Amino acid sequence: MRLCTFASWRVKYNALRENYIKMSDNIKVTIDNITIEVPAGTSILEAARKVGGEVAPPTMCYYSHLKGSGGKCRTCLVEVSKGSEKDPRPMPKLVASCRTGVMDGMEVKSMTSEKVLDARKGVTEFLLLNHPLDCPVCDQAGECHLQDLGYDHGWESTRTEFERRTFEPEDIGPNIQLHMNRCIMCFRCVFAAEQLTDYREHGILDRGEHARISTCISKSLDHDFIGNVIDVCPVGALTDKTFRFKQRVWFTKPVDAHCSCTKCKGEVRLWMRGDEVYRVTARKDEWGEVAIASDGKPGWICNECRFEKKKVSDWVIEGPSNISRHSVISQGHYNKTVHEPQIELLAEVIGKEPIMKMDIHDVSDVNKPNVHLNQIQGPAHSEDFK
Amino acid sequence: MEKLTKRAAPIDRSPMTLKERIYLPALLKGMSITVGHIFKKKATVQYPEETRPFSPVFRGLHVLNRDAEGRENCTACGLCAVACPAEAITMEAAERKANEKHLYREEKYAARYEINMLRCIFCGACEEACPKDAIYLSETVMPANFTRESFIYKKQDMLIPHPKKDQKA
């Protein structure tokens, strides 16, 4: 009797187990006519990122390292032209790929669908409805996801005739600058504060058209890892005050460096001009998200590394960062072009050392040796240039 | 050796004829060309008293613009510097203070702004890149000078006169 129960239990267990293996098996999904296999439970967006390149839809709110992110901005809309192998009907509307799971045999159109491109154009227009587009003043310019989106999918001009919503500048602490005008309400910073720090002090206040990021009664944000909200912000709403207006990102040179830090992994990207460290950020991957550090976890960095270590001696420099050559940041860096030490060809041709008639640093007022912009806590002011 | 171009003609090294040896015909021919030029229209003008007509799109020395209230337009966005093929432009930005609102139009401004005119090729790419209508290439020809240092133009050298304060302009 007892043996018999055991046998039937075994049968049931095996069936369950097989089922489980089948469930965790890879499933096939076709995105823009490219078929790949992904584990069940993957979102369409993650599957598309596996295909890579332009197939991956743009994202403004989804952030793979932040639980619960996504589903807010709708830039990642895709068309599902075949639901699954079992139910091949297409989905009636475009779906947000970051929040939709793949099904076996699903067919998705991202960049190949007219509808999707049109929708992205519309979403971009919505995101820009209230956006000040003050890129010339904005410290995010050059690495801004909204700029990229606008460049790829935006209209050339605006059609809106209404006043943009504007906010008074608000102080949220000594190191982080909030420009609420530029916020696109992606909620990433809220998730980051929630998941990286032990106590969240900022969030969304008000609703609908009036919704905004703020701290209740002007608190300052000062947890050890709160600086990461700067890195997750896709736009220039949250920027680094210690770097404010110091230099445009494309005139700084990104290098990877590390230090021994007790709070974080200490693997960072330094943005340098000459021998001066202007800004410290986390390293980013090809999707603009914080890259996975050597311990296999996302490489969030602590405030001390980000805001305080502005000397080269604080860091062990590994080498120039890899920047996509399509990015303006790669301008003038001539990465991987010169391998051997250069020969002094000029001297060889003219038969003598060329005479230096003028050293530009004797004449120029820019980059004076006694002015160290990177050592100034906040943005520079007129008296710093006296 | 193989010829570099097809146009190279071999030099005639045969001995000179009598006409060539007496030299006078060639001399007269040369003189007639010289004298002929005296009566032709002159190719040069007496610069700077006289100038040539300029093309309407002539690109000369840069000016930095102010708005109607005399505030500087430039916001040190660096677009001109990144657009410049000669890498002639450098700048450093600063934040405008509350009591400087009458000086600068935007929250950020160029505390230092320099163009190295020795590098500049007057292509006008900076003018085209500027989102703030701040930099223009004027019709002034770049003046010559004896020192290299004088070709590093600072912000004050390029700013247009203040519309209210500098009335003589």
Ligand code: SF4
């Ligand atoms: S957030 Fe991006 S798009 Fe907006 S002003 Fe800054 S750089 Fe421009």
Ligand code: SF4
């Ligand atoms: S005119 Fe051309 S070369 Fe000269 S500063 Fe402007 S962009 Fe550079």
Ligand code: SF4
């Ligand atoms: S001159 Fe124009 S393009 Fe150049 S930094 Fe100023 S605002 Fe930007």
Ligand code: FES
């Ligand atoms: S990234 Fe999917 S909705 Fe924002």
